Amino acid sequence: MDSVRLAVFSILISGSWCSVTKDLKFPEWFKFGAATAAYQVEGGWNSSDKGENTWDRLFHSNPEFSSQDNGDVACDSYHLWRRDIEMAEELGLDIYRFSLSWARLLPNGFANKISEDGKRYYNNLIDGLLEKGIEPVVTLYHFDLPQILQDLGGWANPLISDWFADYARVAFTLFGDRVKTWLTINEPLGFCDTGYSKQQAPYIDGEVIAKYLCNKYTLISHAKAWRIYDEEFRPRYHGKVSLATIFNWYEPATPEDKEITDLMREYWEGRFAYPIFSKEGGWPPTLEKFMADKSKQEGYSRSRLPPLTAEEIELIRGTYDFYGLNHYLSRRIRKARPGEKIGTWPLYGSDEINIQMESDPSWETTGLDWFPINPAGLRKQLHWLNQTYGVNEVMITENGYLDLDKHLDDTARIKYMRDYLEQIQLAIADGINVTAYMAWSLMDNLEWLGGYGASFGLYQVDFTDDNRTRTPRESARYYSRVTRTRSLHHDHEGLNYV
Template identity: 75%
Template sequence: MNYVSVVVSGILISGCWCSVSNEVKFPTWFKFGAATSAYQIEGGWNASDKGVSIWDTNVHIRPDTMVNAATGDVACDSYHLWRRDIEMAEELGLDVYRFSISWTRLLPNGFANYISEDGKRYYNNLIDGLLEKGIEPVVTLYHADLPQILQDLGGWANPLIADWFSDYARIAFTLFGDRVKTWLTLNEAFIICDCGYEKCQTPLINDTLVGKRLCNKNTLIAHAKAWRMYDEEFKPKYNGKVSITSLFLWFEPATPEDKEVTDLLIDYWESRYTYPIYSKEGGWPPVLEKFLADKGKHDDSASILPFTAEEIQFIRGTYDFYALNHYTTRMIRKAQPGEKIGPWPLYGSELLGVQFLSDPTWEHAGADWFAIYPEGLRKQLHWLNQTYGVNEIMITENGYLDLDKHLDDWARLKYLKDHMEQVQLAISDGLNVTGYISWALMDNLEWFGGYSASFGLYSVDFSDPNRTRTPRQSARYYSRVTRTRSLHHTLDGLNYLK
């Protein structure tokens, strides 16, 4: 065993006893990355002619919804510090950097009739700067920050949003498509709709009867419009790929008797937003559709809006790969008669009559809901392959929630290592998993949690006007992985990896 201490691009990689013969190697074609989103890092909320988003509105009008009344007005100040962001991506040895475009920075009034020159310049600088360093941009069109003017017109509950989004996508594809080859239309439609219309995410609307169901359908149609437009008009020129990200916690039945209801919950979380796209049949997942129809006879809020035959065909097949956001696994069991549902009364637990549990042997990250079960990721990848037969899966988010914010973040380091190991095992199983993108490049505004929680490979000093970024041990480790394409599986003698 040899003690290894390596300096790479200014980052000291140290503290590993590595047995080369036991290294876990990734294929040369596999892509490592890190991710952020516009509202969470950019700041510059009213710089130049930028428009107002629903998050700008929320933090200014309802500061009580934010931990410590936090705002994204400055956040990581990436609007001004984008060069440092690129430098960090280079230090980490990233193959790809996933970021999102702020709809209101590029189109200040939400519509395609006016494009901001400053917004266009900002994203051109970021894209060109990444490519100069050999880092591929992976661009998300929508990551939670809808223009407020469109929300005032009904937002994702207005069927016209599919056309508004398609117009926005066309502008982005036209401006940046010659250099951006991987696009993600919407990030986590489940959160957009099921949280946005159950008062646990902006726009904080309580409308499960109409709004959530309209949103569910409209996000799928909006995605399909953007995908088909790219496929017909831009793919012949640029040969890029387009997908939609799915937030999909993995669910395990607590007992064999709980498998049926667990499968139904998977349908509710995952298949409601992906079965119409990825399945051979299209439309809603049939078991869930029947369950909700039966439930809807007694509870209007349980039913689901039907697709027309034309809509089913329009949405079906609108993908080039499967984009997966994975964080944790939950155990599921049926609720007992009269039992209080909790602590997740939303997210389908009450509707389906289930309890979300955690195996007592699992460790947890910085929140009770965040159980750590790396094997769940591999099981999830197999489920996706068996269910949809997709020819490519990219993990577009995976990260560790920490409340302590220490630079010596050994728990995050171990979380990343263990989950990447499961990815490598899935590849060895024969699955075509082509990339792993860590959430997040740096600490940022974690939505309603403000700056109280940390997912970053880099720490950000939010009390410093310069928003100084400092690499954590997880960043040091990850930069080694990206360059050696190896997890260095045997790390003997290190307490932090036990």
Template identity: 60%
Template structure:
């Protein structure tokens, strides 16, 4: 009722921001996210095992900006109570975080479960629940235990069983309180980006073989962990399970490039979605055909994209309770002209498409070189998923802006407003059943090869101070106001000290 009066009042004054009702549906949930290696620190605390990012950042500091690493990061291992306090200050409905596989299982296998790791995550989960905040837990966010990597990691087919054993431990320890699980975060980064470039852990470059073997094994690992929950834990705990895909939206640069754009979407979205969410399962037919043709042209006797057996297709198909989507950026795509340098990019398949990728001329750049802003892309991606895989429940499990820092982050406020408006349009005009939105990230953290030079946080972290103090940015007040009012019809703060919309006044 109050918001309705505000809208009418502002309309009388001619203030444009509140002449439309940008209220979210009843029951819509807002959260923020982090990931274990990026925030925890405590890399060798107690009995924690070494993981691939521990080893990679120590062995190859030259690859990471300023030779940064996650040894201390935000020190969330010691400051988990402050993390909960921040989540409570924002008024979050849920907090998404990941378990460190090697903190919970120091050997990577289930023969030894760490009491210290168990206590750490129990403290975090129980503290969140006591604050009225639901935990959303990711089992794997890129930090594979080193002993498993030394056996081949995601290219060893036994990884699916190792991952399932790890999932069983996590479900058994925390499943009574955790009701939303994400098995694996951004398989396309774990496989395509890592093995296509070699500049992410484990630091192995194998674009034709490593990337494709990894892709199949990640899908099988997810499926087995999902089936495990379904058969052994669902009837007791009544939770939900999916995996989180990082999706880049592609639009044709010209009318002649529509088919090419569709292939690009199938390459990035379909390879990690079609096997799980389609009715028939297996690889997207257009990608399977393209990979087989290109493999033959390169002299291989069989496709470098490993086939699924019928049994594997049935194992993977349908292993979801919702679609979890991470989204940041988009690209225009067009056919390459004769002699023109074509796209290799981070994701596999593009080197064979004879295509050129570029941002739109009016898309705003960000602090990350790969990241350009195009708000309609998040809506376009959701509509594509609904059209191709059906009318299911969707969650945005990551979305946020890369900046170079500063407390008065009006650019981040504008980013959240523009992307959230597109999500509301998807809900209202396209009928997308979107239920959750997750801001990336709760606080500045270790951003992989960018180290600490790039900032995504609602809270600024001082990485020069051993105590790692956290201070809310203007965007934190703005996001808190959206959550409190369940609407974008709020006054934007002019700087980090403007708490008008976040708290007392509204």
């Protein structure tokens, strides 16, 4: 055991999760990146033959949302993709994660028509990145379903898995020779639980039943896409495929809340990951029993969590090449008190499992009570993933700081990035194979129903300017030093690369 690992091991056994040294460096094989999503940045909502998606429909039908903000133009990356590549180069990125717009590539939602314009746009982006030595990481689905498929039931229709599989095969065929890392679906909790509780597109009030149908069919969709790649494309292209799961770290508020916290982890993360990453497959056992009992108590004839057949369990189980982790924050979990009003899921609580979420008073705050800062929680979470699933590789596919002020001098974001990256360093020293970090996000963008009022961007975007001018924040300058020195601490702070 080398000296660094010995020092870390000594701290671990003493129960401390604090920093040990300022001279740890990221290994040469570690990849630094940044991420965006198609609807949030592309614009060009009706350019050429692109089809309508669920967010187009939602915003155009409800202009009162987000003070009339929408993604019609967004960052205009559809036209300004060359500038996006320049920004990735300025940052010194190894990888750039972006998503395909299903409706831009397949205007009818189905694989019978491929858009030449959509194909050209993504080929230009992929080839432009590779020319700069930047690896494209491509997400097939990031919240923007073709509206024609939503009209047929969307993610609550079991046929969605075949439609998605066809779409995946088209993407692998067109781009698989150059794209070596794929994410099938981003944050299924983000569009199943919120999309069917009128918090996001498709903005349907069907949470009690629909979100669990969505849950099941996203898993089957992912599995079919993974197996298509594994059988048809991996022998030629030797790439990797997984999905990106959002997983906030949860800690019990008191020792008495440990059991409910374990259930909460199954409810949040296990519904979307346990069937894929566990050795047994299927739903998490404790959650499956809980949901069956609760459904029975509520008068349902069957569980609201639809069963997985033996064939479905085997289809889904093991369909990963790495764990894609979207991590932003930690929350404490406690049982709701009798008569207490439970906060809104998924940020404040869940009346289904009768819990409240809160922040530890010792954690820093971003100014939003649901977004506390607890960097040590990421390291604990990485250990939990390792112990729970034994995955051989983890990529941090999203991590970022929500800034309400949108200033260029974003020192709070720099501290957030440095502290979370430090926990990744320490986790690597612990022996956990974390291979990549993708900052959310490359630039300011449309934060869904939050509009343009808040910012995660390393680059500021002027949404009042027709040219959508991008300006690097101080966090971009800091991150560019990190990517080039592979170190978090710099004695020469004037050493700017952006």
